[in-house]
Amino acid sequence: MLDKLSSALKKGFDKIAGAIFLDKKVIDEIVKDLQRALIQADVNVHLAKELGEKIRKEAENERIKGIERKEHLTKILHDELIKILGGEKKELKFEKGKNNKIMLVGTYGHGKTTSSAKLASYYAKRGFKTCLLGLDVHRLAASEQLKQLGDKNKLAVFIDEAEKNPIKIYEKLKKELEGYDLIIIDTAGRHSLDKELIDEIKKLTGKIKPDYKLLIISADIGQAAKTQAEEFQKSVDINGVIITRMDSTAKAGGALTACNETNAPVxxxxxxxxxNDFETFNAKAFISRMLGLGDLEGLLEKVQSAIDEKSQIKLKTRLDEGSFNLRDFQEQLKSMNNFSFSKIIDMIPGIGSLKEKVDDNMLNTQEHKVKKWQHIIDSMTEEEIDNPEILEKQTSRLKRIALGSGTTTTDIRQLIKQYKLLKELASGSELTNIDPSQGLSQKQMMKLARKFGKKMKF
Ligand SMILES: Nc1nc2c(ncn2[C@@H]2O[C@H](COP(=O)(O)OP(=O)(O)OP(=O)(O)O)[C@@H](O)[C@H]2O)c(=O)[nH]1
Ligand SMILES: [Mg+2]
Structure with a gap:
């Protein structure tokens, strides 16, 4: 369903998360790609433009920086997409035991009969005593089609193949129908919403007084769904839409967003x-599914874990040069919302594959400690930051920092150990001997893993 749009959206969000600088050029690129994908999915050009403008405008806000900026844009884009698709989930409301009625209307072949059966089955499964009523007296095989669908799915079906007046059919069956919680009514289609169809629907609704008149629209008409929904709303006062064939068209984005512009929710x-190829429409869940992520939280996690690439490059240079110091370490802690020790390890040349050998739990514990470390470094003097070794010899300094940062001297020792380990790994002889094209040998890797594992445990 909407595969192209889905992969374009994924790419857009990934670009936001992974960009080195989220500057005008990158934003322009993201916006253009998104707009192209939306328009390909038949979303109205103006809607696609508006969405782009909104993102650009938010991106101009230079006050928000780094990860927060990425988070902000991710959230805006996510929320705007949901908004153009219909916002909050809407549900049909009726009560059990109340003889509720839903009438399905629409032009030829959009899926009225199929959707009637789907809808009946949907509510039957949810405990409603449901039946189908066939009032399409024009198409020859219409009643038979409904009957077959009903029988196949164990749904009660009411038809009268001998009677050609739908009002009379209803009157005849009215008493029997009263025993049901929910009656789903299939009606006839026409080539277009002509006077005949309007008259017939008006007559039927005047008599039956359905709680809902739902328009059935096939997704393949794309954004033309807007005109159709508006026309049906104006002439026969529909109060909702079912969009069919979402599976078989790339234009579904158009149909969905177009209906959202009318007063008839999908x-x-x-x-x-x-x-069972039928589901309630929920814009939020729909977007999440297209993105393959649970929800907005999932997206934001991705942003947070995509470490700020500017500091990533800087860090890599420092590691490569062997000049990485505690100040760099501190900067890393500050630049990342969600500092990940494992990510730093990823950046050390040749060591990425080693990570698999290191217990994940150990790394997670590390990440948990990072907040403490940040407080510790904040409580250090410039001299101590430049030369952390002096701390190991002077307990009074350790005590002062522990007091100032609300931590313990053990915490501070762990930080220094960690920092030294990282430095050692980055400049260690094991790594300088590596042929970059070959990576680490099995033996080198095991040796490092042992060393790493031993030192990381405290
Ligand atoms: N792929 C796909 N096909 C569908 C869907 N809904 C309906 N169809 C197919 O669309 C065709 C027309 O469906 P009907 O339910 O007969 O449409 P209708 O609006 O009742 O048609 P008329 O009564 O002739 O106006 C059938 O072949 C259905 O199987 C859907 O969601 N996906
Ligand atoms: Mg039909």
């Missing part, structure tokens, strides 16, 4: 020919 979508 309640359900059809995603295939089978009875």
């Amino acid at each position: 309640y359900f979508i059809g995603t295939g020919e089978k009875i």
Whole structure:
């Protein structure tokens, strides 16, 4: 479903998360790619433009920096996408035991009959005593089609193949129908919303007084869904939409966003020919699914774990030069919301593959401690930062820092150990002998893993 749009959206979010500088050029690129993908999915050009403008405008806010800026833009884009798709989830509301009625209307072949059965099955499974009522008296095989669908799915079906007046059919069956919580009514289509169709729907609704008149629209008409929904709303007062064939068109984005511009919300979508290829429409869940992430939290996690690349490059240079010091370490802690020791390890040449040998829990514990370390470094003097070795010899300094940072002297010792280990690993002889094209030998790797594992335990 909407594969192209989905991969374009994923790319857009990844670009935000991974950009070195989220500057005008990058934003322009992201916006252009997104707009292209939206327009390909038949989303109205103006809507796509508005979305782009909104992102650009937010991106101009230079006051928000680094990761926060990425988070901000991710959230804005996510929320705007949901907004153009329909915002909050809407649900049909009715009560059990109340003889509720839903009438399905629409032009030819958009999926009224199929959706009637799908809808009946959906509510039957949720405990409603549901039945189908066939009022398409024009198409020859219409009643038979509904009957077959009903029988196949164990749904009660009411039809009258002999009677050609739908009002009379209803009147005849009215008493029997009263025993149901929910009656789903299938009606006839026409080539277009002509006077005949309007008259028939008006007559039927005047008599039946359905709680909901839902328009059935096939997704492949794309943004033309807007005109159709508006016309049906104006002439027969529909109060909701079901979009079918979401599975078989690249234009579904158009149909969804177009309906959202009318006053008729999309309640359900059809995603295939089978009875269960049907689901409630929820813009938020829809976007999450397209992005393959749980929700906004998932997206933000991705941003947070994509370490600020500017400091990443700087750090890598310092590590390569062997000039990495505690100040760099501190800068790293500051520049990352979600400092990850394992990410620093990733950056040490040749050591990425080693990480697998290191217990994940150990790394997680490390990450947990990082906040403490930040406080510790903040309590150090310039001299101590430049030369942390002096701390090991002077307990009075350790005590002072522990007091100032609300930590213990053990915490400070751990930090120094960690920092020294990182420095050692980055400049160690094991790594300087590595042929970059070959990486680490198995033996070198095991040796490092042992060393690393031993030293990391405290
Ligand atoms: N792939 C796919 N096909 C669907 C979906 N919904 C309906 N169809 C197919 O669309 C075709 C038309 O569906 P119908 O339910 O007969 O449409 P209708 O609006 O009742 O048609 P008329 O009664 O002739 O106006 C059928 O072949 C259905 O199987 C869907 O969500 N996905
Ligand atoms: Mg039909």
